[in-house]
Amino acid sequence: MNLILKNGRLFDPQLSLDRVGDVVLQDDRVRDLGPDIAASGPGVIDCTGLIIAPGFIDLHVHLREPGFEYKETIETGTRAAAAGGFTAVCAMPNTQPVNDNAGATEHIARRARELGHARVYPIGAITEGSRGERLAAIGGMCQAGAVGFSDDGRPVMNAQILRRALEYASMYGVPIIEHAEDLNLSAGGSMHAGARALQLGLRGISSTSEAAMVARDILLAEESGAHIHIAHLSTAASARLVRAAKARGVRVTAEVTPHHLILCDEDVVDYDTNFKMNPPLRGAADREAVIAALADGTIDAIATDHAPHAGHEKQQEFDRAPFGIIGLETALPLVLRLVESGRVSLARIVDALSSAPARIFGLRGGRLEAGALADLTIFDPSREWTYDPARGLSKSRNSPFAGWRLRGAAVHTIVGGRVVWSGAAATPPES
């Protein structure tokens, strides 16, 4: 089956591509692209005024299935992903049971294939049950489709275990993804340690609790020559450490979330638990530093850390409520704010959403050229809409951006040459 994308702005920063033209898709591939190469007719999508980019890939998503289907399922999560312009997501293993074996990995991958919304790349647990004690079946999970390993939600506190995980995973060419948090330094904290935490009487999670682990992990990656990926990097100190490590050739990569780029601890008011996530919203100076680190490529990718929770779980005392917010459906317009404010170029933003995640995790996609996989995101950078989590496709509504006026939206999301989502983003249909 053929599809023709007519008169769009073809945009692939990695290939220095930025010109108006058409894209012809055949089966699951890009057959050809260029100015005015295709006629009008059936199977044509008018892309006038829209940007056609390599499909967005979110390296950090919690789909909650199996075990927490009341928060999200693979179906609702991948539909939300597609609506947000993501053609693929990496699914974190902190499900119930934990994805720490080939059978669980295979189940998640198969379920996502059956559904056919966004692609799902499973992330396996580093250690059995993510308990941080014994290595999980990394080899078997790789064969079943895992693309990286993480005990996300928890760090690997034992440095020796992490060193061995790095060495072992490197045989399969996959990264170890670290949720960098020294649990002794962060113990009991529920928001960033700073003036606002003190004012609210909440125990703080210090910036150093992240940076100290980032420093350790960089040393272990340097020693082993293996690839460490820092999940949801949030502090100025972590960014400095990663920048210096990259400069001396350490295989370290990093991601940042839209909320750490847009909000800071001063936005935590009225004990609203939709502003509670881990790592927490940091100080204003940290936010400035991670924006700069995204702009200069120190931080490779933008990832949402989409973490759905049910309403009754979030409607609790702040220190008792679970960490995490949803983010798939708001990521694009939020990060486009950085383009609007001139802090980060559109090219860097699109790269960080698409080509960079594919590049650093060795995933398919992330290119817009003849012969490439036809995973594409077509978005309108200037469409304005108001975000209402109740009308989103995620099963959960725990977002701090409810009611925000946003600019920019995915218009068509194409996976393997097939349109998996099309919509007037202002009002996604009710799920």
Add this chain to the structure above:
Amino acid sequence: MPLPDQPHAPHLLGIEPLPLSRIEAILDRAAEFQRQPPPRTLAGKRLLLLFYEASTRTRTSFEVAARRLGAETVSVTPGSSSIEKGESLLDTVYTLRAMAIDGIVVRHSSSGAPHLVAAHVDVPVINAGDGMHEHPTQALLDAFTIRRHRGTIAGLRVAIIGDVLHSRVARSNLLLLSRLGAEVRLCGPRTLLPPEFAAYGARVRLGWDLEDALNGADVVMVLRIQMERMKESFFPSEAEYVARYSVTPARMRAARPDAIVMHPGPMIRGVEISAEVADSPQSVIREQVENGVLIRMAVLHELLVCHEPHP
């Protein structure tokens, strides 16, 4: 979940959001209740005391205050309720709300718990201490006590000594007394003295030297030191704490001769304060307890009577 719009009921959630006019109104009302026995302005009303954290002094004080004004009180405490069975705070509140309650007093170990309650009920909510956040009626009774002895608070030097970091009493007093014009000196081991508090006012001073803090002080407010902090290694031992921070007669000589000594209780004699100081003529610790009832009567009156919607 975003908290819904605040209902129209007035609350006392902390000193921070409290306008100066309401502070003055509460202090004046307490003075009025001291001069003459209060009328039973809360007759027929029912006050819910929702105490998720152990408390003798504060709960009893609210109970006595409510009854003196003619109100009935219902106490819900962890041992006696479905709290223990794991019911969420909001579900407990929804259940109790259906029982014709005119006001709720909340004590909770989580900062912000009274705010969560307030956002979901249409009756006044009073914070009786939330986590490490605030304890507004304690600060009000402390201000009332200081005023009775000094006439005014502006210009006084108030030393607050001990576990400043974890103390909601310190936080509320810092906010209230500095707003009323006092110089507030926070003193304790560096591990329990967050530097960010220096930003709370031009006349806020921080230091870990006790003699400096006491020097020329008009008010010495001693905080309880919780021994679990020792286990968390905020300081090495009780002996070291006593050696450096216990308020003794010798150390009190640095303060003004007419300085008053205060303690929010519960007090551990021989640890944060010596028995001689606690029982000295300078001590107003027992008077604080009496004034606590007056302040809580004033708060209940202000919230449940003065703000009653008119038909």
